[in-house]
Amino acid sequence: MDGFAPRPTAKTVPVDVVDAAAAKAFVRKLPASARAVLAAQGFEPKPGRATVLPGSGGKARVLLVRRGPGDVWSAGALARLGSGRYAVRTRLAPEDATAFALGFALGRYRFERYLAPKRRPTLVWPEGADRARVHAEAEAIRLGRDLINTPAADLGPAELAQATADLADRFGGTCTVIEGEELLEAGFPTVYTVGKGSARPPCLADLSWGDPDAPAVTLVGKGVVFDSGGLDLKSAAGMKLMKKDMGGAATVLAMAHMIMARELPVRLRVLVPAVENAISGSAYRPLDVIRTRAGLSVEVGNTDAEGRLILCDALAAAAEERPRLLLDVATLTGAARVALGTELPALFANRDPWAEAVLEAGRRLDDPLWRMPLWDAYDELLASDVADLSNVASGSYGGAITAALFLRRFVPKRQDWMHIDTMAWNTSAKPGRPKGGEIFGARALVAAIEARLLAG
Template structure:
């Protein structure tokens, strides 16, 4: 279903070289050029500034390109290289003092386009990266897969279609999957079912598992898959609905993480759950002040029908915790409050386990996929009080909405389960190097790296 990255990894005999240089490497490089090329590069005052490009001439037109790395190259250094090289030529990025995996990710993710419903604006140049590791290729595929899902219009990606995409992914990797819907969903996952009851497109859960070695750690992933969020009876204003096709971004990231894990054949056992629903308005939709049952046995008063994502996750977290996973991680476009606190580029991380939080933060920093931890502040627990149910979905106060939402979820994770909740924006508001405007798989690479770390340590170290 999702398109493959536009940037390709080809080996063309006729390709032209791209030399990547740090500032201190320029003078030595000039000695390897012919007199005309060296003079041309000097005339352009090339200093090795990050992402700067000079095309060197030849009698036939262009002989090569020179890319500045700056002092601290990362994926963004390569993220708009496709805009600076002429099309119609195959290019090869030669080895240099940079990480080829980061270069591949920057080039590939920067060249991503969602062209499912239109003709592409322009054909992009082919850029291959010498010595690009397989890991980078698998990560790029996973990110593009997740981006495609987030970018898909809601009329083309409803609950069933989202579950179809996850089921197809599971099938490709030999995972065992099942879909939970109808009466089984209503009785076993009543809060999630209530969220989707207002839509003609019926809610469901896709669940799949992969890996059977009992010595491998068990990773459980849960994703919020609200394919469109109108807000329900607490209707969003029209401007707030413009990006609500992305409210299934948590499920998309969940599936992207799963794809990377399976494609890399990591030594883990994996369980995946995505809650596929649409939050609509109808005579069957949940209402403010309704009291809902949950899989955990707790009753929940609906304080606001637009706080539906936490209900989608609550039943899945309860279910996932039964298997006592080593790590339980959920992903959701859960609160606007997280964006107010941290902006669109920093997903909020909440965790009840320092080791899990530290692994995610360290991996995110290393992968240029940052997370920022916010506290599960126990002082706000009382804000979820309800006079007629075990708890409310929201607080009566206008503060700390992301923390309150995380505290709500925490009540559905039994003590002793290492759990992390990632409140993500899943979107780029504008195009920056390596990050085109549109759907984004924020935290995907951070999570994969953290899971690789867990898989690398012994059983005794995990405990």
């Protein structure tokens, strides 16, 4: 994997990794010359800070401060330094060595599709790191970030479906793609309706992999490659980042990559409804009524609530197979971001054990999510005068909850189901997380699948 070296050289820069709580005591033991450099730089022992210091024999050394054991992201600060080779000389537990290597790899990421390649730093593999896991997770997140960062001009519905097919091919899976009016024949009317306003036809990619007798896991990802809002047009500011509105699809493809690369013994299915929500004479309209795959009629209260429409048919199709877990991921609501900010995905689950497994994994792996309620009393806000339900709530509050409740209408009560509402974007650069497309929560979700379905 690019970015790692098997061994140090004479020019390798040593790295001391220090917990924030112990950093001041560590600094007091440094030579006077090193303390003077830190003082001149206004050093504060904050996690995610990497500082170059004078070492023995005139060579450089690096002091890297982390939050504590299990901290993934602080290692990304090392990737911000010059393009040399670095080696951790602090003894780390195997799980911390793995976390450090992953954080470095994620911090080293740079979207280069339209840029000249740039030399970046290299890390000697930390002793005890699980190299296979780091490979699988870093490559998966790189795939997801690349997809989100790609402009809609170069990533339409067909290209997103092709990315799904390419992933299936890489790991020996299969993928079928349904396109255009074939979606109506196949029973995906909402996917077709949302996407028919674009010159680029909508499609649905359906990936399968693994032993048919293994526990079945189905992932569904919102694949709106660009969201203008449709006839309920977004503002310029609201539209600017909408190339990222396929971030749910990117997240489930990253999860699929992790699962297949690590050869987890599950029967995996991934459904990616891919559309562009555009404006034209054939675009769907406010107060149109759509008959969904599940048989429910939906009134279009707002064309800018298109994500839940394309997801509802995909969820209904997925539930027909009764997988052990049905999981969808979507950049669904601004309300989730108002509630939780940009870095913390909202988790909705209809089974407590699944929610608890995800939350535990998120804490352990430094990949957190936050549970929000499926509040039954708000379900009545989705009422319509002319259809079974509306795609938007009648009130302006609790938008993330009502969106999740809308999706729940298309999931049978017997089905274990989780819904993730994510930002899929770093609004600013932080150690391990460059500005731009981001895959939040995927590592925790895969770990929860392992814990609930494969442990023991």
